[in-house]
Amino acid sequence: MTGGLSAEELGAYFALMEVGSLLQYAVDAHLRAEGDLSYVQFQILARLADAPEGRLRMTDLADGVVYSRSGLTYQAGLLEKRELITRSSSPDDERSVIVSVTDGGRALVARVLPGHVDDVRRLLFDPMADGDLAAISEVLGRIRRHMRSTPPRSAKPRAKNRRKG
């Protein structure tokens, strides 16, 4: 069942997946409880709050937050309904939509951020020893760059269909 990965590699792979998954689950639950925000919604607001003028184009906002444009449109609709963001078409390019955080959006981010940070610290960093952070950062950073630069790999011709399953 290990089929080409050593026991240690397999363990590291599973640990990575589980840690990421549990962390997201825990953080998500707390964000909902504190501000009725999903993890994705928090990311959108946080990115906007961090952007130069508090605004970004939909496309630029989508990268890294969600795997489809329609998903962002959906979330933007929800956030706009709650008046946490605003949408307007760009003067430069009539196709583009500019998303801006409202004051309410900034306030909400400010309100949930401390709890979010606490969660991450408690779950992820508390169990780390001296030097762990530097080691992890270096390796994970390298892996991330590698993954980003690796092409999405065309599927082999074996495929017959691929809906969401």
Next chain:
Amino acid sequence: MTGGLSAEELGAYFALMEVGSLLQYAVDAHLRAEGDLSYVQFQILARLADAPEGRLRMTDLADGVVYSRSGLTYQAGLLEKRELITRSSSPDDERSVIVSVTDGGRALVARVLPGHVDDVRRLLFDPMADGDLAAISEVLGRIRRHMRSTPPRSAKPRAKNRRKG
């Protein structure tokens, strides 16, 4: 915007989340292309194939695979329809449902496993240098144990509602 986490901590946090997310996305895409299996479905089959007699109770299978029982019921229905698994009630406890892999299920796992392993190796382990694996394993393992033993933390009374958002 860092609010209590150093720049390096923040970077490590984001890198961890992104690496886990991209890895799952890539692996998922390949599993679909190779065997029309989602990541969750593959996990279910792989666990069953790895279990003593190729069978497990729903409840035992659910742990770690999915965050709700109903989600497992749904996936089990899909896999059963494809005759990759079988469901039958337990003789010991009439309430329990025993899930078993079929020969077809085992064959499918065997067919997609090499590609899956290749993906993980290429994306996750190729960019690692000597010693990285041991370091990562140790730290991630420790964090995982810590997360598992940390109670789900009751939400603070601040909460008003918490649908899926």
Next chain:
DNA sequence: AAGAAATGCTTTTGATTTGAAGCACGTAGG
């Protein structure tokens, strides 16, 4: 300048997931 192709977003459709409610079986207390 006209048509073709590309870009940016939304709408639509379908799949997956969750929590709540429901149902069946099992266990404990009187």
Next chain:
DNA sequence: CCTACGTGCTTCAAATCAAAAGCATTTCTT
């Protein structure tokens, strides 16, 4: 035995998400 409660799974309703199709605008080609 009989009721109350607990457990295991499924059904149901609602939410989220992605791919495909659609529409508008812009850019490229000739």
